[in-house]
Amino acid sequence: MLDILDKYDVLGAFWMTIKLTVFSAIGALVIGTILAVMRVAPVAILRRLGAFYVNTVRNTPLTLILVFCSLGLLYILQINLTDPNSSTSIVDNNIRWAIVGLAAYHAAFVCEALRSGVNTVPLGQAEAARSIGLTFSQSLREVILPQAFRGSIAPLGSVLIALTKNTTVASIIGVAEASGLMKEIIENETASFGVFFIFALGFVILTLPVGILFTSLSRRLAVKR
Amino acid sequence: MKSRGLGAVAAAAALALTLAACGSSSSGDSAGSGGGTKLKIGIKFDQPGMGLKKGSEYTGMDVDVAKYIAKQLGASEGDITWVQAPSAQRETLIQTGQVDMVVATYSITDARKEKVSFAGPYFVAGQDLLIRADDTSITGPDSLDGKKLCSVKGSTSAQKVKDKYPGVQLQEFGTYSECLPALATGGVDALTTDDTILAGYAAQPEFKGKFKVVGQPFSQENYGVGIKKGDTAQCTKITDAIKKMISDGSWQKAIDNNLGPAGYKPGQGNPPTPAACS
The missing domain is CATH 3.40.190.10 (Periplasmic binding protein-like II)
Known part of the structure; x- marks a missing residue:
């Protein structure tokens, strides 16, 4: 089992998993926040657009989204996210498209987590904010969203853990992350519990602290009512 | 509180193992x-x-x-x-x-x-190359420098290309079928794996005349x-x-x-x- 760690760059593969997770999480948080704002906005068309995005993306398999990003957008429509003539264009394009796909997919879940957070803020607060003369965006920024974020930390943690594990799907468009290396090792060394165990352990090491951190954060930061 | 957390983790792990065991056995046994x-x-x-x-x-x-x-x-x-x-x-x-x-x-x-x-x-x-029928720039493994190849993630063919031809860029997909549209649009220059598999794809009715096998096996x-x-x-x-x-x-x-x-x-x-x- 240990010779596998010597022969293959397991840590490098997990480093790629971490990079995918971090960048996609940032992207998903930004897009998800915008979506959540759209879904609680007073403008009907924005609400419908937000709901349409969430319902479409959330109900599409991630595999499909990533294959669409790579095969559909990169190879058939030829939308490059890097210089197509560079000597690492395939690798760079795939990583970037994987991040775009993962961020777009998880944004739908971030949006719903945030919206549940918005629902923890009593309606009276929004009414009070508007009645002292704050505009919609001011009341959102100063009153509602800060409390919504604090109220939705636990579900956001779940989304982050799911995102970490979902990065494994990126191997199907050729990103050299952990599960891709696992396939390679199984091809060369044949499948064994040792290989399975190493990678399962790797993911537990990545996700368990995140879960503990977010649980304690949600306990400490939740708005006591 | 803590022990309950651990119990949950253990239960989850046990469940994952059971599921993994199911996954590998479900394909067989239709006829007993x-x-x-x-x-x-x-x-x-x-x-x-x-x-x-x-x-x-x-x-x-x-x-x-x-x-x-x-x-x-x-x-x-x-x-x-x-x-x-x-x-x-x-x-x-x-x-x-x-x-x-x-x-x-x-x-x-x-x-x-x-x-x-x-x-x-x-x-x-033998491992060979499938290219577009009108492509004359690839004649064998020696003319691959700077080209883009497609293969399946983790496969022996993909690893061989990575090790033997460092000047080649490799796109890896989950299956060979996904390589074909990329090859057709020019996103990649060749699909590489065993020549038998390539011949099978080249002979499929929907790709007839579009692709050809180079015929210079290198493994x-x-x-x-x-x-x-x-x-x-x-x-x-x-x-x-x-x-x-x-x-x-x-x-x-x-x-x-x-x-x-x-x-x-x-x-x-x-x-x-x-x-x-x-």
């Missing part, structure tokens, strides 16, 4: 366990030319070889239960007895010999029949069947029927001499 001359044979279901499932029909070189061997072992075609054997599951299927043999583009390697035994080889394939893959480790008696019977198939002309006929339409000619080393069983 076979007694007497019944045979369960693992083949690929998705490789045109080698092992392909279309409706309830199975076609391909591997299928014909398996049928011939089954006949020599005393089983008729109706006694065969076909089981899907994806690359990563082949050893497990044999070790757990879910199949009696695997005939699924199964290259004989030393690492695999530690888990299963092989009879054969019954065929020698040797010995396809063998995988059986339970140490089963020398079975191995000897299968080896005899393969020898007979080659000598009575059925072997050549199987190649002509399955790979001939793609203009495929078996490369060096064919027909092979099956190795002695040990």
Whole structure:
């Protein structure tokens, strides 16, 4: 089992998993926040657009989204996210498209987590904010969203853990992350519990602290009512 | 509080293990366990030319070889239960007895010999390149520098390209089928894997005339029949069947029927001499 760690760059593969997770999480948080704002906005068309995005993306398999990003957008429509003539264009394009796909997919879940957070803020607060003369965006920024974020930390943690594990799907468009290396090792060394165990352990090491951190954060930061 | 958390983690892990166990066993057993001359044979279901499932029909070189061997072992075609054997599951299927043999583009390697035994080889394939029919810039492995290749994630072919041709960029997908649109639009310049598989794709009606196989194999893959480790008696019977198939002309006929339409000619080393069983 240990010779596998010597022969293959397991840590490098997990480093790629971490990079995918971090960048996609940032992207998903930004897009998800915008979506959540759209879904609680007073403008009907924005609400419908937000709901349409969430319902479409959330109900599409991630595999499909990533294959669409790579095969559909990169190879058939030829939308490059890097210089197509560079000597690492395939690798760079795939990583970037994987991040775009993962961020777009998880944004739908971030949006719903945030919206549940918005629902923890009593309606009276929004009414009070508007009645002292704050505009919609001011009341959102100063009153509602800060409390919504604090109220939705636990579900956001779940989304982050799911995102970490979902990065494994990126191997199907050729990103050299952990599960891709696992396939390679199984091809060369044949499948064994040792290989399975190493990678399962790797993911537990990545996700368990995140879960503990977010649980304690949600306990400490939740708005006591 | 803490112990409850640990309990939950343990329960989750146990559940994951059970699910993993289910995943590998669910493919077989539609006809129940076979007694007497019944045979369960693992083949690929998705490789045109080698092992392909279309409706309830199975076609391909591997299928014909398996049928011939089954006949020599005393089983008729109706006694065969076909089981899907994806690359990563082949050893497990044999070790757990879910199949009696695997005939699924199964290259004989030393690492695999530690888990299963092989009879054969019954065929020698080589890694080759599939390119667009109008592409004249690629004539073989030496003209690949700076080109973009496509293969399947984790496959032996993909690793070989990475190791041997560092100037090549490699796109890896989950299946070979996904490489074809990328090849058609010019996103990648070639698809690389065993020539038998490439010939199968080039011969598919929807791609006819669009792609061609270069025909300069740069590796040797010995396809063998995988059986339970140490089963020398079975191995000897299968080896005899393969020898007979080659000598009575059925072997050549199987190649002509399955790979001939793609203009495929078996490369060096064919027909092979099956190795002695040990």
